[in-house]
Amino acid sequence: MESLRVLSPGGYTTVQDMGRIGYQEMGIPVTGVLDKFAPVFANLLVGNPENHAVLEITVIGPVLEVLSPIDVAVTGANIGITVNDRPMLEWQSIRLEKGDILSIQQVKQGCRAYLAVNGGIDVPKVMGSYSTYTGGRLGGFLGRILEKGDVLKSKDAKLLDKLRLVPEKMIPDYLSDKIIRAIPGPQDIFFDKGLELFFKSKFLVTPKANRMGYRLQGPCIEIRKGMPKSIVSESSMPGSVQIPADGQPIILLVEQTVGGYMKIATIISSDIPKVAQSIPGDTLRFEKIDLKTAHLLCNEQQNKIEQIKKLFD
Amino acid sequence: MKAGLFDKTKYCIAGDRGLLAEYGEGIDQDVNRKVRTMAKSMKENRPKGVVEIIPTYRSLLVVYIPGLTNPYILENFMGQLEERIQGESIPPSKIIEIQVCYGKEYGPDIENVARTNNITIDDVIKIHSESEYLIYMVGFTPGFPFLGGLSEKLFTPRLETPRLKVPKGSVGIANNQTGVYPIESPGGWQLIGKTPLNLFDPDRSNPLLYQAGDKIKFTPITEREFEEISKKETL
Numbered sequence: 001m002e003s004l005r006v007l008s009p010g011g012y013t014t015v016q017d018m019g020r021i022g023y024q025e026m027g028i029p030v031t032g033v034l035d036k037f038a039p040v041f042a043n044l045l046v047g048n049p050e051n052h053a054v055l056e057i058t059v060i061g062p063v064l065e066v067l068s069p070i071d072v073a074v075t076g077a078n079i080g081i082t083v084n085d086r087p088m089l090e091w092q093s094i095r096l097e098k099g100d101i102l103s104i105q106q107v108k109q110g111c112r113a114y115l116a117v118n119g120g121i122d123v124p125k126v127m128g129s130y131s132t133y134t135g136g137r138l139g140g141f142l143g144r145i146l147e148k149g150d151v152l153k154s155k156d157a158k159l160l161d162k163l164r165l166v167p168e169k170m171i172p173d174y175l176s177d178k179i180i181r182a183i184p185g186p187q188d189i190f191f192d193k194g195l196e197l198f199f200k201s202k203f204l205v206t207p208k209a210n211r212m213g214y215r216l217q218g219p220c221i222e223i224r225k226g227m228p229k230s231i232v233s234e235s236s237m238p239g240s241v242q243i244p245a246d247g248q249p250i251i252l253l254v255e256q257t258v259g260g261y262m263k264i265a266t267i268i269s270s271d272i273p274k275v276a277q278s279i280p281g282d283t284l285r286f287e288k289i290d291l292k293t294a295h296l297l298c299n300e301q302q303n304k305i306e307q308i309k310k311l312f313d
Numbered sequence: 314m315k316a317g318l319f320d321k322t323k324y325c326i327a328g329d330r331g332l333l334a335e336y337g338e339g340i341d342q343d344v345n346r347k348v349r350t351m352a353k354s355m356k357e358n359r360p361k362g363v364v365e366i367i368p369t370y371r372s373l374l375v376v377y378i379p380g381l382t383n384p385y386i387l388e389n390f391m392g393q394l395e396e397r398i399q400g401e402s403i404p405p406s407k408i409i410e411i412q413v414c415y416g417k418e419y420g421p422d423i424e425n426v427a428r429t430n431n432i433t434i435d436d437v438i439k440i441h442s443e444s445e446y447l448i449y450m451v452g453f454t455p456g457f458p459f460l461g462g463l464s465e466k467l468f469t470p471r472l473e474t475p476r477l478k479v480p481k482g483s484v485g486i487a488n489n490q491t492g493v494y495p496i497e498s499p500g501g502w503q504l505i506g507k508t509p510l511n512l513f514d515p516d517r518s519n520p521l522l523y524q525a526g527d528k529i530k531f532t533p534i535t536e537r538e539f540e541e542i543s544k545k546e547t548l
Contacts, residue, residue: 024367024376025352026513026521027452126515136455136496138515186325186333232340233452233459235367235374237331258369258452266328269379291384294329298379 003154004064011060015140018051020129031131034276038076042116045073052120053130057113061104066096071118077110092165110174110277119157176282181289187262194221207280212255220247233260239267268294270301316341332384335372349526369450409523414539415506422503426469445528456495456513463491475501482508509542
């Protein structure tokens with residue numbers, strides 16, 4: 001069913017789900033939502049399973065004309081939304097009628113907001129996923145960012161019986177000075193003093209920050225004397241922190257499959273949303289943690305999701 | 314560091330979802346064969362909780378879901394698997410023939426390559442199309458094969474200014490490497506020709522015509538053959 005017409009596409013709006021898993025050996029990056037936490041809430045708020053396709057909105061939001069009665073929810077960055085010029089709240093469900101104009105504004109805190117529609121955005125599944133990979137022009141809405149005039153469909157689904165909202169204490173804050181937890185390695189042995197410096201310095205997010213990677217600026221992280229300046233190209237993970245020859249870290253994200261620089265550390269999966277919600281000018285600090293703690297934190301994040309599911313049941 | 318197999322596999326933690334197994338140093342056929350043999354056996358005996366098994370030149374990245382497994386279980390499993398596959402041979406490489414129309418607008422940099430190496434354009438075509446190139450790994454963009462075995466008679470530095478758009482199917486050379494672009498992308502390789510084949514098609518049951526471990530053989534074709542194959546490929 002046709003549900004939304006794009007009147008203005010916003011900064012960089014794409015259809016994403018939880019990622020395209022299992023094709024990295026063909027050079028297909030996982031893509032998917034960059035922040036894997038907020039969109040789960042958006043889906044649950046409109047009665048969807050947690051992995052339905054949503055819109056990922058970057059910095060500037062789209063203006064959308066509603067074509068059928070639908071429930072929507074916006075989560076993630078604090079971005080501001082109006083329906084027919086009337087301000088509405090994020091992190092709760094909103095009933096929309098045919099002809100309504102949903103306008104998503106500009107981020108005040110954070111970087112990416114997520115819009116879920118009941119039933120989920122309906123695009124063809126490509127290699128097991130609805131995610132857009134713009135670099136490969138595949139998946140999502142015609143493999144590209146949304147443009148003016150596009151008409152989005154959603155799958156038929158029941159509208160909600162009553163409004164749903166996420167309790168305030170469960171809404172993450174998107175501070176501009178963030179502590180990002182990371183596990184050293186896989187190539188931490190290439191660094192000695194550099195590793196210490198990495199874990200005690202502040203880094204600025206530069207304008208070169210997108211779904212492929214975030215380039216940071218800070219003190220030069222030097223490679224240990226006598227060690228080579230690069231490695232034979234190998235797979236990277238979302239969250240891998242590469243140190244190229246100039247010593248300025250690059251966080252590799254969901255649109256990258258291989259890299260040839262040493263990875264000093266890997267950001268834990270439950271802290272990648274904090275990177276996804278950083279914008280140029282924000283500062284990041286890295287805190288060293290061990291694998292066991294990281295796995296406990298994964299578990300904790302999953303528990304929060306289960307808690308919300310129970311609340312809406 | 315010398316290229317070759319390690320006596321003992323090195324396992325590294327790659328965040329809270331990845332385990333990286335390194336089998337050797339450098340770009341080396343034996344190391345790469347071991348990586349691919351392990352990848353194949355891992356896929357045939359996929360342990361619980363493993364979502365991706367990604368072979369590259371000299372290492373294997375295993376991506377898992379925390380809570381379902383952990384690196385200690387996986388390392389143990391992979392160690393046993395490694396012992397079991399000792400001496401096991403993987404199927405011989407498949408040879409994938411890729412037809413290429415060399416020169417002209419298909420390969421605008423072929424003269425550069427000829428001039429740099431003091432040979433004729435015909436020599437470039439002959440030398441480039443007589444070897445079989447091993448695919449060490451696939452990555453960087455969908456289906457991009459990292460090939461080994463380029464003749465040193467064709468080594469040519471990258472373009473000084475990379476192109477913003479390299480057409481899909483372009484065959485190129487960069488230093489000691491050769492490769493083919495399965496999709497349009499930016500790139501700095503010297504382009505010597507173009508294939509009309511759809512190497513990568515996400516809607517096909519087998520999206521990619523080759524995988525790591527296969528060998529690529531480039532076959533020269535005429536412009537007319539290029540047009541004919543192009544027509545068939547877009548049907």
